[in-house]
Amino acid sequence: MNNKPIGVFDSGVGGTSIWKEIHKLLPKESIIYLADSKNAPYGEKTKQEIVDLSIKNTEFLLHKECKIIVVACNTATTNTIHYLRENYQIPFIGIEPAIKPAALNTKTGVVGVLATRGTLTSELFSKTSDLYASGIQVVEQYGDGLVPLIEADNIDSTEMRNLLYKYLKPIIEAKADYLVLGCTHYPYLIPEIKKILPSHIAIIDSGEAVARQTKAVLEKLNLLSNNKTKSQLQFYSNTSKELLSVFLKDVEEEIEVNYLDF
Structure with missing residues (x-):
């Protein structure tokens, strides 16, 4: 379980700012990032729409066997984090204005x-x-x-x-x-x-604070990676993997960017 990936989702490319802080603090962790750009911005949707999208994103990351999920979206956190924590066994890290x-x-x-x-x-x-x-x-x-x-x-x-x-x-x-x-x-x-x-x-x-909280929760649950090999860094976009790549151009490690019909 320790070497399962961290899951991160956002209503688009913005959460890559959070991803970078998590990766910097936890370089041995494999991470799967989901950019739901097709439905951005979440901030203009109803609460129920935001809940439904967050469930869909969560189910995708659970299918990828993530051990923890970071809701790298302020709107999704403030509107759905309680629901997600009550309805799924996996730990969730939220983000809200500092x-x-x-x-x-x-x-x-x-x-x-x-x-x-x-x-x-x-x-x-x-x-x-x-x-x-x-x-x-x-x-x-x-x-x-x-x-x-x-x-x-x-x-x-x-x-x-x-x-x-x-x-x-x-x-x-x-x-x-x-x-x-x-x-x-x-x-x-x-x-x-x-x-x-x-x-x-x-x-x-809130980027650094979210990364520190992610590490703290993984430590508490004894879920920090003990992987001796290279971490896997996977990204998924349901609009343009080329656009997502633009926001990752400063990442030095090998990454995998995929288009997802989602």
Whole structure:
């Protein structure tokens, strides 16, 4: 069981930002990544649609004999993680906006959160904000349109820059000193975001924390790989394996990218 793969799924290519942190921390682990780009963005779907898609993704990874599943999507986590944990025996690692570190460290008392509608309107996000950001002003900003542009590899575009300026302006004007990225696609926008934000605003995403939690759970369950051979790194996309490969071009190890009719 130890040498079974870690499963990771996201509503597209964004979760590769999480995959990279997990692989960096756990290089001996084999990992299977599922990019459900055909249904991106999840943030604009109903809760039931998100649940149904998460079940479908989970069933695929279970069929591949994964030992643990990382839900590398804020919207899927905030809307479905409780359901998945209640209905499957396998351990799940979720991801949600890193409100806690921003709220604990802010000096201005104002924190900005850029996320999808599906994440910001979820019950779990509301509970997390109430728990950790009491007394803190949280400026919530929907990132409508950002995920489709990333999925189309249009990060360096006028349309992207215009949207980012529009969404970040209220956060800057509110005098926030932290910006929390609440979507796994958004770390790919950090170079563009830094061109707009004042230098004193710190950017937080959840990638490293998710990797550390994945390792901790595997250690607790005695499931860390003891494989002496090379790990297998497999990727599946239900739209374009060429696009997925673009977001993996900095990976030095041998990877396998497949098209999946899914």
